[in-house]
Amino acid sequence: MPRVGIREVAALADVSMGTVSHFLNHPTRVSAEKAKRIQEAIEKLGFVRNNAGRQLRLGRSSTVAYIVPDVSNPFFATIAEGVERRAAQAGLSVFLANSGGDRAREDSYLALFEEQGVRGMLVASHDPIEDRLAAARTRGTPSVLVGRRANSAAQPSISIDDVSGGYLAARHLIEIGCRRIAFVGGPLGIQQIADRLQGASNAVRESGTAMLEIIDIEHRIISVGHKVGAELSGRPAEHRPDGIFAVNDLLGIGLVQTLVGNGVRVPEDIAVVGYDDIEYAENSLVPLTSVRPPHEDFGIAAVDLLLTVIGDAPLPAETQLVFAPDLVVRRSTTRG
Amino acid sequence: MPRVGIREVAALADVSMGTVSHFLNHPTRVSAEKAKRIQEAIEKLGFVRNNAGRQLRLGRSSTVAYIVPDVSNPFFATIAEGVERRAAQAGLSVFLANSGGDRAREDSYLALFEEQGVRGMLVASHDPIEDRLAAARTRGTPSVLVGRRANSAAQPSISIDDVSGGYLAARHLIEIGCRRIAFVGGPLGIQQIADRLQGASNAVRESGTAMLEIIDIEHRIISVGHKVGAELSGRPAEHRPDGIFAVNDLLGIGLVQTLVGNGVRVPEDIAVVGYDDIEYAENSLVPLTSVRPPHEDFGIAAVDLLLTVIGDAPLPAETQLVFAPDLVVRRSTTRG
DNA sequence: ATGAAAGCGCTAACAT
DNA sequence: ATGTTAGCGCTTTCAT
Numbered sequence: 071m072p073r074v075g076i077r078e079v080a081a082l083a084d085v086s087m088g089t090v091s092h093f094l095n096h097p098t099r100v101s102a103e104k105a106k107r108i109q110e111a112i113e114k115l116g117f118v119r120n121n122a123g124r125q126l127r128l129g130r131s132s133t134v135a136y137i138v139p140d141v142s143n144p145f146f147a148t149i150a151e152g153v154e155r156r157a158a159q160a161g162l163s164v165f166l167a168n169s170g171g172d173r174a175r176e177d178s179y180l181a182l183f184e185e186q187g188v189r190g191m192l193v194a195s196h197d198p199i200e201d202r203l204a205a206a207r208t209r210g211t212p213s214v215l216v217g218r219r220a221n222s223a224a225q226p227s228i229s230i231d232d233v234s235g236g237y238l239a240a241r242h243l244i245e246i247g248c249r250r251i252a253f254v255g256g257p258l259g260i261q262q263i264a265d266r267l268q269g270a271s272n273a274v275r276e277s278g279t280a281m282l283e284i285i286d287i288e289h290r291i292i293s294v295g296h297k298v299g300a301e302l303s304g305r306p307a308e309h310r311p312d313g314i315f316a317v318n319d320l321l322g323i324g325l326v327q328t329l330v331g332n333g334v335r336v337p338e339d340i341a342v343v344g345y346d347d348i349e350y351a352e353n354s355l356v357p358l359t360s361v362r363p364p365h366e367d368f369g370i371a372a373v374d375l376l377l378t379v380i381g382d383a384p385l386p387a388e389t390q391l392v393f394a395p396d397l398v399v400r401r402s403t404t405r406g
Numbered sequence: 407m408p409r410v411g412i413r414e415v416a417a418l419a420d421v422s423m424g425t426v427s428h429f430l431n432h433p434t435r436v437s438a439e440k441a442k443r444i445q446e447a448i449e450k451l452g453f454v455r456n457n458a459g460r461q462l463r464l465g466r467s468s469t470v471a472y473i474v475p476d477v478s479n480p481f482f483a484t485i486a487e488g489v490e491r492r493a494a495q496a497g498l499s500v501f502l503a504n505s506g507g508d509r510a511r512e513d514s515y516l517a518l519f520e521e522q523g524v525r526g527m528l529v530a531s532h533d534p535i536e537d538r539l540a541a542a543r544t545r546g547t548p549s550v551l552v553g554r555r556a557n558s559a560a561q562p563s564i565s566i567d568d569v570s571g572g573y574l575a576a577r578h579l580i581e582i583g584c585r586r587i588a589f590v591g592g593p594l595g596i597q598q599i600a601d602r603l604q605g606a607s608n609a610v611r612e613s614g615t616a617m618l619e620i621i622d623i624e625h626r627i628i629s630v631g632h633k634v635g636a637e638l639s640g641r642p643a644e645h646r647p648d649g650i651f652a653v654n655d656l657l658g659i660g661l662v663q664t665l666v667g668n669g670v671r672v673p674e675d676i677a678v679v680g681y682d683d684i685e686y687a688e689n690s691l692v693p694l695t696s697v698r699p700p701h702e703d704f705g706i707a708a709v710d711l712l713l714t715v716i717g718d719a720p721l722p723a724e725t726q727l728v729f730a731p732d733l734v735v736r737r738s739t740t741r742g
Numbered sequence: 743a744t745g746a747a748a749g750c751g752c753t754a755a756c757a758t
Numbered sequence: 759a760t761g762t763t764a765g766c767g768c769t770t771t772c773a774t
Binding site: 142164167205291 | 409453454456457458459460461462465467477478479480486494502504511514515518521522523541544545547628629632660667685686689
């Protein structure tokens with residue numbers, strides 16, 4: 071099979087290469103008759119425009135990259151929806167990459183996308199990564215740090231205000247009458263987690279009457295929620311918290327399952343608040359009250375920020391965007 | 407900022423462009439001294455190799471695409487892990503794309519990746535897509551259909567034997583004593599769903615004593631499980647099934663939650679089997695017995711198949727690979 | 743409206 | 759071991 075390029079199309083349609091190119095890029099400038107001949111030739115030959123040649127000539131691509139630690143995490147996946155939609159509107163395609171939380175893979179994708187000549191990168195990462203993004207930026211590929219506020223003023227970022235999220239969760243528990251509040255989460259070395267605790271702590275202090283117990287855990291998954299739930303149900307009622315702030319929904323779901331299974335009533339005995347508002351939160355045994363970060367809007371805003379950084383949109387005063395989360399109240403905190 | 411290419415590096419290192427290229431592609435052929443000068447120049451200038459030029463010259467890229475309807479679906483996400491690892495071993499990078507189950511987006515990604523000149527594509531889709539893959543193939547981009555057996559012999563595919571999965575599920579229910587079995591799933595227009603029903607039906611017929619009720623539903627999500635669970639708990643006990651085969655785990659989880667919430671015991675009154683063995687199945691209220699398709703292995707096998715199709719690996723006799731699922735037995739079907 | 747031609751950055755074949 | 763050079767496929771002036 072001989073490779074078919076613009077040249078073969080031109081030959082078959084009996085026009086020049088330039089006309090074929092015009093047809094491809096500025097269809098209006100080509101006469102109807104030749105357009106038809108060219109179109110037929112393209113279909114007959116199965117011509118596919120070679121992006122390498124195009125990009126080389128144009129000097130730039132029309133793609134952006136979105137790198138995440140875990141595509142299957144509903145938080146990142148939902149953002150991806152917004153990212154793709156907005157990028158498409160701007161005429162850009164999105165290359166998704168899954169780093170698996172592995173630095174080496176993260177690095178290799180960063181390098182790959184730089185070589186690909188993407189217009190910009192959206193990067194979510196648990197690692198310290200600003201240095202590498204700064205380096206990429208000096209080499210010509212700008213980026214937006216997603217999910218975490220950047221330390222450097224030069225690094226655009228878009229993030230959730232986790233302090234305010236933690237505050238919302240704890241204040242809600244206090245408002246429905248909880249006085250012994252447990253924070254279930256960790257590791258505190260992760261900024262987002264520490265921020266949520268900080269916010270919760272602020273709310274508790276502000277109340278003047280409530281107390282905060284911190285249950286530090288390693289992994290934020292359902293089975294750990296089970297474990298902690300078992301421990302709590304085993305305590306005499308007067309030593310149990312009456313409200314739990316689980317630092318994510320998976321923990322919250324696990325906690326509720328085990329508490330209820332052991333005869334502890336949710337929310338009557340213990341009210342529970344989760345974080346992230348994943349789909350399962352709404353559909354769990356006892357629908358879970360949860361702190362909801364913006365989702366699709368967040369992806370849209372991320373792309374918009376990247377576009378301004380790239381220079382395709384006017385520069386805003388501020389390139390460190392912080393979004394405020396909401397609280398979605400469900401049965402797990404609805405008493406009476 | 408002047409764009410820096412191989413030419414600028416060569417000038418600064420005081421060598422020829424060819425030597426820089428050699429350094430990049432065949433480092434051993436360059437003397438230590440010049441290698442050092444080149445390396446320094448690269449770092450000093452922040453040189454990034456332009457892939458468009460490279461690819462244009464080489465006539466091919468070293469990437470493959472993996473297109474899925476929903477990246478956040480744990481089934482595809484887990485496969486992606488295997489795909490990426492195996493591709494990396496073969497020196498290939500993976501571009502992930504999320505079609506959102508939307509045909510237009512699917513098409514635009516197919517076209518994009520063809521233009522990008524990927525070596526091949528792994529495509530999972532709920533739509534009829536073989537025609538388009540065939541067209542892409544004739545134009546030079548081969549593909550492997552993932553998750554569904556291809557109709558055309560010319561289209562390589564890798565899939566799960568859903569008939570056998572459905573059979574496993576139903577036979578297990580029968581073996582633990584169920585006689586009135588309900589199949590909860592739909593739409594039957596989806597091949598995978600129809601196959602699972604087929605398998606279940608085979609097992610029931612084979613038993614000679616069991617009966618099968620089909621509850622046809624539209625969406626395979628938790629909330630639909632709730633709805634069906636409510637309906638079933640409302641029936642007089644003698645008209646309820648004593649075993650349920652839920653066509654996926656989300657349905658199964660929803661069913662179990664509502665049944666148990668309404669005082670129907672699982673598995674004593676009704677045993678429940680799910681499908682897919684997602685993470686939540688193991689950690690649900692009553693750990694859910696589930697049909698488990700191969701996961702990471704599946705991704706590895708998919709890449710291997712694509713490599714053979716591309717021609718980087720020896721051609722096997724068969725390009726329609728079918729994997730057999732397992733059954734993972736948990737509490738939801740463990741009586742006594 | 744159409745055609746001719748230059749050149750984007752890179753690699754490898756060939757020459758030294 | 760290193761340099762020289764042709765040309766990959768395309769887009770876009772610039773003519774006509």
